[in-house]
Amino acid sequence: MADSDLPFKTWMCLICGWIYDEEAGSPAEGIVPGTRWEAVPPNWTCPECGARKDDFEMMEI
Template identity: 70%
Template sequence: MCLVCGWVYDEAKGSPEHGIPPNTPWEQVPMNWTCPECGARKEDFEMVQI
């Protein structure tokens, strides 16, 4: 979950419109990837249980 805006990355869905295909584990998301909602960096995300 993005700590800046609350957007949640779902590994099953990925973020295909931003270059991350479905079923991509969070660990494989590139470090230079940014939140599609607010532009926060990957390091500004925190794991949450949904």
């Protein structure tokens, strides 16, 4: 199954609760809509609190 066939997921920062939605992306941080979590650069940090990508957990909304 191709990535485009999979439903988009959301990821939450465990430090501050900020939500990354794959469908929406994070354009203010240079991450275009539709960017899967796996494609977010490993050195990316939470725009709210500066937490590392490792401090996020996948969650269903």
